[in-house]
Amino acid sequence: MSNVDLLMQNARLRDEIEPYMDESVYLVDLDRMTVDSENEFLHSLLAWERAPVLPIANWFEPELVLAPHHEFEDEPLSIRLHQVIGRLYEKNILLEYTSHLSDRQLYCMIARDILPAQEKKVQLNDTFLRWQCIDIVEDEESWLRFYATDVERDAWHQETGLRLPPQQLPPFARRLPQDL
Structure with missing residues (x-):
């Protein structure tokens, strides 16, 4: 994208973000960003502001509904769990x-x-919801x-x-998909 295109995109993004502007945006020093980086930042702000708030189950088509856990023996439940983890990812x-x-x-x-x-x-694409x-x-x-x-353990002890x-290894170590 040329510099002129980046500046035009920047002007459009600034206009679109204007209704959502508050003091939190000013905590970011936009003057230190390249125009391309600022455009990415403004685009992410707009995506956040415009995003609907929905139950996570409704993010899926059709809605993601899990059968009650007691309907599964251990092995089929484990297989279903990993399918669900993949769907969440x-x-x-x-x-x-x-x-x-x-x-x-x-x-x-x-x-x-x-x-x-x-x-x-x-x-x-590069934004993840992290569920602890x-x-x-x-x-x-x-x-x-x-x-x-x-x-962290030392800090907790000092505090x-x-x-x-x-310290122990967790009893159910599993490999989960992670962001790259």
């Missing part, structure tokens, strides 16, 4: 911190917490035990003065 939804959960627990979490969650459906499958505040011990780095749980 197709919509740029990444699951993080899942290895402390059994397949059945993760399947239930997806059905109970993730699919009904109201989220902005931002349709940009552990509440670091509510389940601090599991996070410290299975996921926290040595630096709280409490004894750290021993």
Whole structure:
């Protein structure tokens, strides 16, 4: 794209973003960006502002509905779980911190917490919704035990003065799709 085209695109994007402008946009130093980078930034802002808020299940056509977990034996449930994880990834939804959960627990979490969650459906190829499958505040011990780095564990210990749980490998290590 030529410089003139980039500047024309920039002017159009600035006009389109104007109704959504607030002080948060001014926290980004647009003067330090190239015109191309600024255009990408403005495009992502517009995508965010215009994105509908929908239950994640409704991001799929047809709506993604999971059969109750008790209808499955372990092996078929595991196969279905990995199919669902793949479908979520197709919509740029990444699951993080899942290895402390059994397949059945993760399947239930997806059905109970993730699919009904109201989220902005931002349709940009390089934008991911990251769903942490552990509440670091509510389940601090599991996070410290299975996921926290040595630096994070040290910081927690220094801050709280409490004894750290021993580090362990998570009991249900699984390979999940990740962004590149």
